[in-house]
Amino acid sequence: MRIFVTGASGFVGGAATRALVADGHELRAMSRSDRSDRRIRSLGAEPVRCDLETITADNIGDCETVLHCAAFVEAWGPKDAWHEINVLGTRTMLDRAVAAGVSRFIHIGTEAAICHGQHLHNADESVPLAPDSPYPYCATKAQAEQLVRDADRDGFTTLVLRPRFVWGPGDTTLLPMIEAMAKSGKWTWINQGRAMTSTTHIANLVHAIEMALTEGTGGAAYFIVDDGTIRMKDMISAMAQSRSLKLPETSIPGWLGDGLGRTMEAIWRTFNLSGDPPLTAHAAMVMSRDCTLNGNKAWSELHYRPVISRAEGLAGL
Numbered sequence: 001m002r003i004f005v006t007g008a009s010g011f012v013g014g015a016a017t018r019a020l021v022a023d024g025h026e027l028r029a030m031s032r033s034d035r036s037d038r039r040i041r042s043l044g045a046e047p048v049r050c051d052l053e054t055i056t057a058d059n060i061g062d063c064e065t066v067l068h069c070a071a072f073v074e075a076w077g078p079k080d081a082w083h084e085i086n087v088l089g090t091r092t093m094l095d096r097a098v099a100a101g102v103s104r105f106i107h108i109g110t111e112a113a114i115c116h117g118q119h120l121h122n123a124d125e126s127v128p129l130a131p132d133s134p135y136p137y138c139a140t141k142a143q144a145e146q147l148v149r150d151a152d153r154d155g156f157t158t159l160v161l162r163p164r165f166v167w168g169p170g171d172t173t174l175l176p177m178i179e180a181m182a183k184s185g186k187w188t189w190i191n192q193g194r195a196m197t198s199t200t201h202i203a204n205l206v207h208a209i210e211m212a213l214t215e216g217t218g219g220a221a222y223f224i225v226d227d228g229t230i231r232m233k234d235m236i237s238a239m240a241q242s243r244s245l246k247l248p249e250t251s252i253p254g255w256l257g258d259g260l261g262r263t264m265e266a267i268w269r270t271f272n273l274s275g276d277p278p279l280t281a282h283a284a285m286v287m288s289r290d291c292t293l294n295g296n297k298a299w300s301e302l303h304y305r306p307v308i309s310r311a312e313g314l315a316g317l
Contacts, residue, residue, distance in 0.1 A: 001025045001064055002025070002065070003020060003063055003065045003066070004029070004030075004048075004065070004067070004097075004102070005045065005066075005067045005069065006052070006067070006069055006070035006093060007069030007071065007108075008029035008031075008036075008039070008040050009031070009036045010069060010172065011173065012069045012108055012166060013029070013067070013069035014039070015168075015170055015202050016206050016209050017040070018043045018044070019210065020067075020209075020210070021043060021044035023210065027045035028045060028046045028048050028063060029045045029046070029048065030050055030055065030070065031049055032049070032050075037049070052070060052088075052089030053089075055092060056096060057100035058100075060096060060097060060100035060102065061100065062100075062101075063100065063102060064104065065103070065105070066093060066104070068105065070085070071086050071108070071144075072085035073137065075280045075283050076265075076276040076277060079136075079269070082139075083140050083143075086137075086144045087147070090144040090147055094147060094148065094158075098156060102156070103155060103157065104213070105148065105157070105159070106213070107159065107160045108161055108163070108205075109144070109148075109221060110162055111162050111223065112135070112137055112142075113141045113142040114127045114128065114142070115133060115291075116135075116138065117134065118289065119289050120289070120290060120293065122292055122294050123294060124223070124293075124297065125220070125222065125223065129146060148160055149219045149220070149221065152219035157216075157218040159216045159217075159218070159219075159221075159222070160220070160221035161209065161212060162223045163223075163224045163225070164199060164200055164225055165197055165198065165199040165200060165235070166201075167200070167201060167239065167313070168316075171202070174239070175239055178240050178245075179243050182246075182247055185248075187247050187248055188251060189233060189287070190252055190253070190254055191253060191254045191287075191288050193232045193237075195232045196230070196290045196292050197229060197231075197232050197235065197292065198223075199225065199226045201310065201313040203308045205224055207307045208222070211303055216301055222295075222297055222301065222302055223293040223294065223295045223297065223298060224304065225293050225295040226313075227306050227309060227310065230310065238314045239314070239317060242314065254284075254288035257279065258284050260279050261279045261283060264277035264280070
């Protein structure tokens with residue numbers, strides 16, 4: 001199969017590109033720099049110099065499938081970055097894919113698309129999207145997902161995969177952040193880390209992507225999760241231990257974390273301060289809310305099965 005990938009230089013896109021090439025597929029990947037070119041070639045794919053604003057149907061060429069992994073996932077950034085990349089970028093990719101005659105569009109979404117600050121317990125795909133979420137990442141990922149699902153039609157199948165807490169070898173976000181905060185002495189739990197969470201090992205997400213190339217119902221979304229759930233503190237502590245780090249027991253209550261996150265964001269915006277706030281409202285929400293997901297739909301429609309357990313994954317970090 002000929003596949004065009006966005007975000008191939010990142011954690012998810014890179015892992016997917018490597019696996020799909022190994023499976024015998026022919027991959028082209030969006031590239032924005034010489035460094036990205038080298039990274040993409042090392043994965044076995046062909047770099048195509050374009051971005052989410054300038055991509056054309058010719059860049060996609062004769063690819064049959066688009067795997068859209070690119071997104072703005074940072075906890076902090078320019079006020080419009082989430083909308084421009086997550087929403088407008090996804091809309092452009094859909095338009096160009098249709099123009100290029102692509103038959104399948106796989107979008108890497110997130111459980112954040114249904115989050116507006118509530119706890120989630122064994123949530124399934126019937127929970128409504130949250131396009132008006134107070135958290136820009138959540139809102140824009142919900143808006144992007146809706147665009148993808150609405151674009152499904154005869155001859156153009158669209159699917160959304162929703163992982164939660166993506167982790168594993170090659171992680172460029174979670175583990176580096178935990179390590180940096182631990183070494184700087186800035187790590188603090190919220191509600192003692194009691195929140196329960198689902199997780200998604202990168203190998204399991206890649207397996208779901210492989211299944212989505214041929215399986216699934218057009219216009220549908222699927223939670224992709226590891227077996228079982230775990231306390232946030234247990235998961236993050238185990239990840240830190242893989243780097244020989246012991247996290248402190250310091251903790252603040254959830255209501256204080258929410259307030260501090262909102263206050264720090266307001267201060268940083270008002271005074272245009274450089275760097276990231278020590279705590280954002282979104283990070284406080286993620287750390288303090290239960291988020292457990294029901295993955296049965298992926299099992300029945302994608303025929304997805306986790307290929308690695310959480311224990312095996314932690315042992316391999």
